Amino acid sequence: MxxxxxxxxxxxxxxxxxxxxxxxxxxxxxxxxxxxxxxxxxxxxxxxxxxxxxxxxxxxxxxxxxxxxxxxxxxxxxxxxxxxxxxxxxxxxxxxxxxxxxxxxxxxxxxxxxxxxxxxxxxxxxxxxxxxxxxxxxxxxxxxxxxxxxxxxxxxxxxxxxxxxxxCHPPAEAEAVSWLMNAAELDEERAKNILHINLGAPMEALAYINNGLNEQRAQLVRGLADILKQRRTALEVAQAWSKLNIELILSWFYSLLIDAARGALCESSEFIRQDDARNMINAVAKKTNPVRIFKLADKVHEERKAILLRQNPNKQLLLECILLEWAALLN
Incomplete structure (x- = not known):
């Protein structure tokens, strides 16, 4: 029982x-x-x-x-x-x-x-x-x-x-960190980093841990960095991502873009919360107009909403379009 x-x-x-x-x-x-x-x-x-x-x-x-x-x-x-x-x-x-x-x-x-x-x-x-x-x-x-x-x-x-x-409002960060530390037996820094990845949502953070989503997250960050450093093309990364959970990938991508826009607007890395992508986000924030970042964030949000509304877009084409715009941010 x-x-x-x-x-x-x-x-x-x-x-x-x-x-x-x-x-x-x-x-x-x-x-x-x-x-x-x-x-x-x-x-x-x-x-x-x-x-x-x-x-x-x-x-x-x-x-x-x-x-x-x-x-x-x-x-x-x-x-x-x-x-x-x-x-x-x-x-x-x-x-x-x-x-x-x-x-x-x-x-x-x-x-x-x-x-x-x-x-x-x-x-x-x-x-x-x-x-x-x-x-x-x-x-x-x-x-x-x-x-x-x-x-x-x-x-x-x-x-x-x-x-x-x-x-229903999310908990304050200190309360969420304390809860996740106890629920998943994590140290404070790791709990805080995972909460930031999951926009401060404790149950999402716990699911991230329990479902072993570290590798998918790493593929997201690695793919975005490879495009900016011209190690892989947007089309190659889109093909690799099409095998992942697209809704989750777009959610993470959106939050990374919001961090970059926040950093660009404030002209400071102090407001960038996602440590696993801090250097990349900071580089984009320093070199890109925040209006362009927000425009791409809006596009990512709309594409994710289309998937949530049970529309059936061509995932490969969807990813190619948004990643080509990501590649263009530093040009």
Whole structure:
């Protein structure tokens, strides 16, 4: 039997606010948890669901030893419904949403709340979102629907307007570094460097470590440096990168460009945060107009967004175009 999920400490204020709403009988029937990816929003949602279903919460947290808590630890609580796509990265099917009807409008088997956790909410297409609308408008009593997203702009306005929003912020750097040091048994410098690579998102940083992404990251930095030093052409690097996780590569490339633009604007390397590419970023920042860097960053961002929106661009051609522009930055 596993342990109960615990909300991360940087969400304590948000969590306490929701518990106060519940205790005052003012908890809405739908909450939309949104914020940047990799900061633990899913753990926050599950932890709050466990609190609501607990029979004797302690210090505004699930007790961990009542029957509902035991059921949650076993992953078999009948009043908790986890709704997600059948495959990661795929859309949530309308039939999956419609299957919620019986759960939403039935009586709670444990006599308390019924909780739905929908993650990610942006995986709904128009049909599945419309199927959810009626449940959001007319839920059963003592029902909470928790929607989670890192892409709030992709949700229908009708969905967003029927939920109370809970904006989830990333932790302060010191708190994130401390958490990652403990979670991954790292020293402070290594934890800080990996967090900078992952834009300060602790869960993304931990996944970076657990999934062994060091080599992909090294290929990114090496490829960009080779182009600038004319050791390889943009076409050769694009061909090598096309076998990697393109979404991840573009995310890292974008953050490197933002660092370079920041360095160019401030005319200082002090604002460059990614140590594994510091010399290269500094060289680009010193020799390039920040407007040109921002223009390429915008292009990389748009190409990544196209992939996230499940468009199917020619990856080789996409990479060739942006790497040719990277090569031109120092010309």
């Amino acid at each position: 596993s342990e109960l999920v615990t909300a991360h400490p940087w969400f304590n204020d948000r969590f306490q606010h929701l518990t106060q709403l519940h205790q005052a009988n003012r908890l809405p029937h739908a909450l939309l948890l949104h914020g940047m990816p990799g900061i633990g929003k899913a753990d926050f949602a599950q932890s709050f669901a466990h609190y609501l279903l607990c029979q004797q919460p302690e210090n505004n947290r699930a007790c961990g030893h009542c029957k509902p808590c035991e059921l949650n630890m076993a992953g078999s609580h009948p009043d908790l419904y986890l709704l997600e796509p059948e495959e990661q990265g795929k859309q949530l099917k309308v039939d999956q949403v419609r299957a919620l009807n019986e759960f939403i409008y039935s009586t709670a088997q444990q006599g308390g709340y019924r909780v739905v956790v929908l993650n990610p909410a942006d995986s709904m297409n128009i049909a599945s979102a419309n199927a959810l609308l009626k449940m959001l408008e007319e839920p059963g009593g003592d029902t909470l629907i928790l929607l989670i997203t890192s892409k709030i702009g992709q949700l229908l306005p009708t969905i967003k307007s029927r939920c109370q929003h809970v904006e």
